[in-house]
Amino acid sequence: MMSGRQVRVSFVIPLLLAAGACVPEGGAPKAANAVPPVVSPAVPAPQQPAPPATKITTDLTAPRITTGTATYRCGNGGTITIQNLGTSLRVVGQEGAIEEFAASPANQSSRYQAVTHDAIVIDGREALVMKRGSTPQTCTR
Template identity: 85%
Template structure:
């Protein structure tokens, strides 16, 4: 049986969906930007068992799940800074600063 030639204008394969919801199961890796109350923007990348957070100053920190078996509370080991993810909000707690709510 002869092969069917491709017709011009045929629709391409559907694009791969990128998951950016950080409340999704840990197997989902994604990145989301959050606007904070002070006008700054942070970027949070879900790495599964941890988060990589890039602050408005461009400095990246890694936060491990705390405790290790959950996916909404994260803590940075050296500074004890913490992030709590709740839906489209992230509560960012830094030592010596007032906690900030950041929203996607």
């Protein structure tokens, strides 16, 4: 019995000592390799030009300009045609009624609201159409 406990303790103590040696007293981590790499002073390292800096600018305040027309089939069996004008939508309903929807808020391109408080949310190939006083319906391209 005693030899089994000695074997376990003999494995645990060196592991704890090794872990304690890795943690410095000041709290800063130790370097993994304190020896600097050997560089031959006779052969200079080849100089490569630095790649040009690429600056990516994303202006979230400007709406995306995507114009186009798509026809959507709705859950009630009807269809609507949506013309995307960039900052607004023109929607032609089943009966031929035309309604204008402005981006809401103005700096995005997925949520639109009409003066009548109707709203449309475009998400990929789907449009969620919300009419005042009726259940929202999903229309698909």
